[in-house]
Amino acid sequence: MCSSRRVRPLAVALAVCLPLTLAACGGTDNVASDGAQGDCPSEPVDVVVSVDQWGSIVSQLGGACANVTTVLAGSSVDPHDYEPAPSDAVAFEGAQLVVLNGGHYDEWAAKLAETSAPDAAVINAVELSGHEDHEDHEGHGDADHDHEAANPHVWYNPAAVNGVSDAVTAELSKLSADGAGYFAQRRTDFAASMKPYADTIEAIKNGAAGKTYAASESVFDDMAAALGLANRTPEGYQVAAANESEPSPADLDAFLGLLSDRGADVLIYNTQTEGSVPEQIRSAAEQAGIPVVEVTETLPPEAKTFQDWQVAQLDALAKAFDVTT
Ligand SMILES: [Zn+2]
16 A cells, blocks of 8 residues: 555655765765765766665665665655656666666656666666566556555565675676775675664564564565564455555454454554555554554655664564564
8 A cells, every 4th residue: 555645755854855864865975974985996886776765775885986866765755656757867867777676666767777778787676586476566457456466665575685785786896896895895884784683683583473463554564574473464455555445444344353353463554654544543553552663665864774764663663572672
């Protein structure tokens, strides 16, 4: 359930590009903010990333040896339904590397890469994660909705995050052989900075074995699976959500009933969606005393990095399960 009709901005001043964020805000950013990464020994590689969930990671891996432009940063729009502006095509021109989420999540960026940067190397996170399947996330309105749409939110899949990071470093090193040593060091540093993320995942996996969750939408499902949690979200609701349609009254009733019966240990709630359905679900959980753990689709403005964002959410989940991290 990621339709733009319900997605709201995370902050008021979204059009403003914050100079402190790691991911560029529709502009070019050398990510010189930490000062510890040293100078680039070669000509920086020009990189375009579609969304900031990946842009934050790519910026860290590229450091001073990459000019990273992230097209959608600041959570002002829903990447699912984004309509690119003419200026976005310009952003892709001359790109040597394009990093996409894929899985029809950011198809606009795949098209712009084809037309405006036909020679660029392309990394597609969904393809890389092996998650791509037969069904279109958007549904495209045809009648063939018998099976569940693929979940495109692969930045919530720890293995995919690792795989994309490796692929980015490999491509950057290919594009700038002189920078290869630098990129290898950045990859090592990034892995070290991801340790709290890996440790928190491990702690929840060990401490919350057998726990269950229900979710207002599928955004967190890959992470929940990696944590070993069982998904109790009623199936009909999940299918409707995956096809970006409203759940039927019966599906919503099933969800509300599950919560009032305390049929899940936590409710995973995407705060970037709004509307009466998620609101009803949230208040049903609160009334039943089920902890509500908030997650977001895209990086919130207060998160400096991908890992800060993810660890804060994982910490909240660990707390809901009484797991010490
Ligand atoms: Zn989504």
